[in-house]
Amino acid sequence: MISPRRALRDVFPYQPGKSIASVQRELGLKSVVKLASNENPIGASPRAMAAYRKAEKACALYPEGTSPELREGIARFHGIEPESVIVGNGSDEIIRLLCEAFLDPEDEVVVSQHAFIRFKQQASMMGARVIEVPMTDWTHDLALMAKAASPRTKLVFVANPNNPTGTYNTLDEVSELLAAVPKTALVVLDEAYYQYAEGIPGYPKSLPELAREHENLVVMRTFSKAYGLAGLRVGYGVADPEITGWLDRIRMPFNVNLPAQRACLEALKDDAFVRRAVTANDAQRVVVARMLGELGFGVGESATNFVFARSPLPGRELFKSLLRQGVIIRPLDEYGLPHHVRVSIGTPAQNKALFAALRNVLAKVPA
Ligand SMILES: Cc1ncc(COP(=O)(O)O)c(C=O)c1O
Known part of the structure; x- marks a missing residue:
């Protein structure tokens, strides 16, 4: 065999x-x-679902590969450049693209012990060394994670808030991590549950502020949770255009289907x-x-x-x-x-x- x-x-x-x-x-x-x-x-959102149904008429055609309208809609929504946005088949695809684009065998990835498991799984598939750092009070210990990062570290994954523990890290903790990690490593903030946490005092406002300040930061969001569109499989990453450029180069040619692109564009407008x-x-x-x-x-x-x-x-x-x-x-x-x-x-x-x-x-x- x-x-x-x-x-x-x-x-x-x-x-x-x-x-x-x-x-x-x-x-x-x-x-x-x-x-x-x-x-x-x-x-x-009923508005998103109406856009989904309307897209039915265009289903005989391939969607545009870079999801340009959605990409521009996301950029407008956050006050950033469209080139900083990469749209994926769920934020899961962005995790995969990051690992495929940046990990050679034996490169290091830092995660915390009970972090969202896809980070560890995807990094292992590339043959990378996964360094798991213990949590403190079921929360990522970002100071310990920073200490675990070395010149061989390429990715540091932080789900904020984390699944499955439901805990979050503050702006101060995230800023200290960003200051301490070598610039040769990307810090990935996975904010799948952002909308549930954004009102908590001290929770970081990553977009656009942090993303503008740090070239080695990637922020991920998804339409699967608060937007209620898990079945459409759409998420996105925001990063320096050089980073999104690499991810764009290796994604599947038509990674996000057309009704999904249209529905998510409308979902963004229905606050x-x-x-x-x-x-x-x-x-x-x-x-x-x-x-x-x-x-x-x-x-x-x-x-x-x-x-x-x-x-x-x-x-x-x-x-x-x-x-x-x-x-x-x-x-x-x-x-x-x-x-x-x-x-x-x-x-x-x-x-x-x-x-x-x-x-x-x-x-x-x-x-
Ligand atoms: C922390 C976290 N990141 C990413 C995902 C993946 O979300 P999706 O691929 O649906 O965007 C999930 C899904 O549960 C999650 O909990």
Whole structure:
């Protein structure tokens, strides 16, 4: 048999949240609530969806490869140059492009121990050495990460806020990291949950301010969370044009489909929708955290649309029991956290279903 590249031998596929359809199929359930992938429970902007439907007429044609209108829309939105923007098939594609563009085998990548797992996976696929730095209070310790960076470091990944821990780093911490890391390394701020955290005092305003000041900074955002467009797969990176130029050179020729480009351009204009989504999330996150606390979970502070909690049962056991009740959450074994779970914030009705299911499951556990 032909063998894959050496770097791929230890690579495990990313485990996405279990889908509603698969749980329906496997367990014969009609009604399933998914709180496993940090999607937006109120859906997407009606204006964005109207633009999506309108694009139907142009689907016989290839989209423009660089997503120029969306790229310009993003640039206008942030007050930056279009050349600083690269649009990807989800921000996941931007992570991949960064690793493919900048990592030779044996180059170093610095991440924190429980950081979003795609950083480590993608860097390993390139044969890079991944240096994992311990967290402090479930938060990236950026001072320790800076110390771990060496002249061989090419990428330093910081999800801010982080998935799955839900914690964030302040502007001061990020600025100190940027000052301390060698200029030969790119610092990548993954701000997938930006809209949920931006109102927190001390949370950094990375665009346009930080990006203008630092040539070695990449900021990533996504349309998958607060914009409610996870199914369209669109995210973007902002960086010095020399960096985006390399990413542009190696991306797939038509990486973002046409209806997705059009819908996301419109989504950017509907700030009222994003405000509505964030307000609903903030209110329900308090409810979910309180109820989990009452049921014996140790719940952390969260700057996102999910909570991270220590579970009274091993996470995978809880996950399996809840599946049988028609509720999908996320166990965190792959993060090395077998006693923790991640629960996305749902609508009031979904959260009620979660608690009814949790009460059933925990009532059956011998005291
Ligand atoms: C921190 C973080 N970054 C990136 C992503 C990928 O998002 P997408 O590829 O949908 O833009 C996610 C998805 O959950 C995430 O949590």
